[in-house]
Amino acid sequence: MTDHFGVRAARFLGTRLQTGFRKGLAVSCAAAVALPLISSSALGPAPAFAQAGRKGLSLVRDAEIEGLLRDYATPIFRVANVMHSEPEIILVNDKSFNAFVPDSRRIFINIGVIMQAETPGEVIGVLAHETGHIEGRHLVRLRSAATNAQIMSVIGMILGAGAVAAGAASGSGTAASGGAAAAVGAGSVGQRTFLAYRRGEEVAADRAALRYLEATKQSARGMLATFDRMAGQEMFSARLVDPYAVSHPMARDRFRALETEARKSPYFDKPDDYILQYRHDMAKAKLLAFTSHPSAVTRRYPNSDKSLPAQYARAIAALQSRSRSAVGMIDALIRQHPNNPYFHEIKGQALIESGNPAAAVAPFRRALELRPHESQFKIWLGYALVASNNDAVLPEAERLLRQALQSDPNSSIGYSQLAIAHSRQGEVAEADLATARSLMVRGDFEAAKRYAARAQQKLNRGSPAWLQADDIVSYTPPQMERR
Template sequence: MVVVPANAQRGKIPIVRDAETEALLKDYAKPIFKAAGIAHSEPEIILVNNKSFNAFVPDSRRMFINIGVLMEAEAPSEVIGVIAHETGHIAGRHLVRLRAAAANAQIIAVIGMLLGAGAAAAGAASGSGQAASGGAAAALGATSVGKRSLLSYQRGEEAAADRAALKYLNATGQSPRGMLKTFQRMSEQQLFSRQYADPYAQSHPMAQERYNGLLNQAQKSKYFNQPEDYVLQYRHDQVRAKLFAFSSHPSATLRAFPRSDKSPAAQYARAIAAMKSRGKGAVKEIDALIRTQPNNPYYYELKGQALLEGGDPKRAIAPFRKALSFKPNEPQFLVWLGYALVGANNPAYLPEAERVLKKAIQRDSNSGVAYGQLAIAHGRQGERADADLATAKGLMVRGDFDAAKRYAARAQKSLKRGSPAWVQADDIVAYKPPDLPNRR
């Protein structure tokens, strides 16, 4: 598991990359996407390093889910309900319509402010302070009306996404109980603030309101009492323990998963805690975990990561190869193996490292780690231009466009003009990032 830190300067979101968790989310989402009719343009599910229970879709291509959703959800159906809801936004094209609604709300506010400013100017000309203050109040009131108009529209879209989610769950033969449990949890969190909240100043309907609106329809589903899939439940428990262990201090993990807990999830969490502690017994504990499931590729990935981060990249090569023997096209396993081959500091390993990392990039072009290790592999083989180009690509992934342009320009000087590599470097040099609104 790898946490990609946020780039504070460019406002990027802190991302978590983990093959096991991403595979589970894909399996949760696949039938939902199919039922919604968007399987042909399947959105990418991106894990956010945030422990709060939240998910959102910024466009039709991406769905962001906080690790908190998986950590708080006790059953797969709760996460599936969240995915179904966000899919409702994508399939309903709510994001496109929301932009139009936002524009309309802004127009309302601008007109109101102009009218208010006119009244204030008239009051000032006549010497009437009352008229001036009334004009300012009108301007503020219009802004409030515009904002409330947009929020009301958003509440309507949230309700529509809830209804769509119920439809998808029914079409895929899944129970809506998990979705109801999510709203129940949200309602309990809002319990103390609900009496002071203005329901018309919320972008989402209040959780209790959503729960009440869905309850009757959900109970009509013939799948309401459908039990959780035991295989998915097992995988969910594993991922839940894994995320907790990676995002918590080892002592907190041992308190949450004491030695008396013999479940596979608890053993997994303790092995990760041992790795994070950098103790000598970490690999031994992971080996004990592997003996319980010798065909689990993610256990071998963990062993390789423990060895690599413990300063023994050469020994990390074998467990990463073993993980790939079970999932040969998993890009994150390929990146790990390439990292270990480069880290072993043996010139004989570099050609393979280059091939492995290029294969990883073909399957996942957003891995800054893969580009960074590829640049090192090229550099150690005396391929300076290729190293500079790989560095430039990695910097582009991270959003550091100015530095990327410098490396690409340097690479161009040594590349054959018109070659594929030269064209790629030229594209980076000519790239103009989209204008983003200033944030304060």
């Protein structure tokens, strides 16, 4: 019930913006394969880059990269007629090349897809393929349970299914029967993929992707480049071929099957849009800088490289290492492009990282002025206001955080900051409810139930807040259907 684009798993080093600023990118949803999964430590002080489920699958949030992926996917969703289901693209904190879908509303895509892709077309091809599974209604086993589930419940089911698939692939009945319990041992699951599609469904998704690219007047060259890379990996070493491939067409076969058809398109030689290429290069630089040691950033983007992506990566690396030069380097970027909201966002993060949240308010306000509907900017600004220790701004912080969470209800940090704002205003029941919702997003359902029950005791029975708490108290994570 999932789709596998990559054949290797690579260890992801860490995240930053939303996990206490020492690690980097933040939260979302996704669906596809189990990889070497790592747990992130408890989320620290800031709203932005990484969030992990209890079983170890770490997700990533970043407004800039999510916006780019939406722009890649929207034309595809439109021609595939899946806009009605409003598929959400969720970044997974893993550097391997992989993507997957658990239901008609979510596409999970590893950050490795962006980091390894040289062109936007390669990423667009992946999204088109996953959309083919959604349109083709290939999602059978987890669909009914996953559709309305909490993200972390879905992740738990994915990991459990991964354990079942791993056991089946290894021929171990014991491992297969272990289900979700085996998923806790992420190392064994991480070597394998999740659930297999039939070969016919994979071929159908590939051909659907070609149709979408043709309809949107885009080249399939990037999609072919992805299969060519995968085929090279398979030929390099048999150990790199995932057991999942036994029910997937091998990459070389898929490449050959698609190449002839793809070359018939009048758009095959059409180059990628240069603006999308620029944004792709900036996203790659950002991800590398947030997920690698500063020395790796310097090797990839030496000081002799004066390109904007190189400057961006070096500025983020300076932020990562808490260098005093970070704000100055970001200011240099802002002077070149004063209306780039993400440069102002990064400056705010650098100021919070340096222990000056009050100073971070202004750049976050500027970022929000430039993109007034961006929920993550509202969370950043709300965070800075709360951290500024000025009780006079707490009502504004609460308003911003509530607005953000209405459109982005999957932000654990947003709820935790809202809890602090309530608590400092003496609103104990509301603080407990916000804490419960933060824990729900993080997948800690038992702790969430305790806080929700405590909130209920102080809330008016039948009020909207009481009903929200009651939903949490009575929540039961859906179970994975046995194969």
